[in-house]
Amino acid sequence: MSQVAAIIVAGGKGIRAGRAGPKQYESLLGRKVLEWSIEAFLQHPDVDHLVVVSGTGQGKFGPFPGTSWVSGGDSRTQSVRNGLAALDLPPETPVLIHDAARPGLSQSMISALIAALETADAVAPALPVPDALKTERNGKLETVPREGLFRVQTPQAFRLGAIRAALDASNGDLVDDLAAMEATGAKVELIPGDERLHKITYPEDFDLVAKLMSPAAAAPRVGKGFDVHAFEPGDHVTLCGVAIPHSAKLKGHSDADAAWHALTDAILGAVALGDIGDHFPPSDERWKNADSAIFLQEAIRLAGAEGYAVSSCDITVICEAPKVKPHREAMRSRTAELMGLPLSAVSVKATTTEGLGFTGRREGIAAEAIAVLVPSNQPR
Ligand SMILES: Nc1ccn([C@@H]2O[C@H](COP(=O)(O)OP(=O)(O)OP(=O)(O)O)[C@@H](O)[C@H]2O)c(=O)n1
Ligand SMILES: C[C@](O)(CO)[C@H](O)COP(=O)(O)O
DSSP: OOOEEEEEEOOOOOGGGTOSSOGGGSEETTEEHHHHHHHHHHHOTTEEEEEEEOTTTTTSSOOOTTEEEEOOOSSHHHHHHHHHHTOOSOTTOEEEEEETTOOOOOHHHHHHHHHHTTSOSEEEEEEEOOSOEEEEETTEEEEEOOTTOEEEOSOEEEEHHHHHHHHHHSOSOOSSSHHHHHTTTOOEEEEEOOGGGOOOOSTTHHHHHHHHHSTTTTOOEEEEEEEEEEEEEOSEEEETTEEEEOSEEEOOSSOOOHHHHHHHHHHHHHTTOOOHHHHSOTTOGGGTTOOTHHHHHHHHHHHHHTTEEEEEEEEEEEOSSSOOGGGHHHHHHHHHHHHTOOGGGEEEEEEOOTTOHHHHTTSEEEEEEEEEEEETTSOO
16 A cells, blocks of 8 residues: 555653653663654655654654654644644545554554555554453442453554544544544454553553563574484375375374474474474374374464464475475475465475485484574564
8 A cells, every 4th residue: 555644643741651851752772762653654665654743852863854743732632633734645545643652663563554444444453451440439349341342552543534534523632543433433443452562651661661672572482393203114205294205104193294393393492382292192093194284283373372473484304215305395385385474484405314324224204493483463
């Protein structure tokens, strides 16, 4: 989608944050809080108009070429109105409205909001409520059901004409910009939020957000796997889900796909979830002759539950025969397809051991794999 605009509201005083000046000009991980969001929008290939709503910020740092600066209003909603007034673009232009106080904005979040706007009138990131909720009524505590409640973050995405009209039709200050659209009966969609978008509101939020955004929190994980299967009489081996004709087959409880078993172990290793034997014990009849795609997909699911997604993998098959090279591209394609990865992120290699050891004596096949996993909310 071309021509996307973004507005960062940075006109607040940051009273609750308890610093000498507005929180958006405080340092965080080596940059001003506001600078993080400016950089995020400027880096995104689809965003080509950026308005920063802050009367006092311009010239404090930067420069940020192509960025317009306008004055803030007395309330957040008024600051949003000022930002919208500065955009001279067609009414159908997508516009993302974002709090400067939420510096942990990722490229993937911007992309997800823009994509969701293709089929909705308004989109925002939101997280579930993890704690029990209580309210006090007449001096007595009561429990509030938390099902169907969300913590809504920014950026919030709209079409320029629609959000302008919705704000024009609404009175006073709103808790957020989505509220203006909800009142119009528009199609409002929530997409999964991001803990790193936590808003800096109170003094302790500076440390919390720094921890969430620090490279350590976003660090990739690496796992390594190794597997061996012996030959027994048969006419083909299965490697990376591909049947390769051979004068023997691999012996095993499942389909004995040593390459995918090594990869499964690499993924489980990256998230410290034990090994393939822990999850699929050979003593379990369910896995007899099982397709190893099941193991690989379950490892991916388990890693996802830990907040990680595989971003690339490298498999090495070790054997004298069969020759792997003629089947290598099919093995890569099958693996990439199963894992939902681009082909360029999947490597399959093969080597011999120069006649040495059990693979050299053609007694079986060994396979090694390395998998790189990144936090699932990061671009892969
Ligand atoms: N008149 C205002 C008030 C708020 N904001 C912006 O709206 C976002 C969310 O507001 P909030 O966290 O409440 O910021 P402050 O109003 O600065 O905080 P406080 O209420 O503690 O003073 C912030 O990026 C803030 O700079 C704004 O642009 N103009
Ligand atoms: C816009 C907002 O960040 C969405 O969660 C939030 O409503 C701002 O609230 P505040 O009281 O102005 O901080």
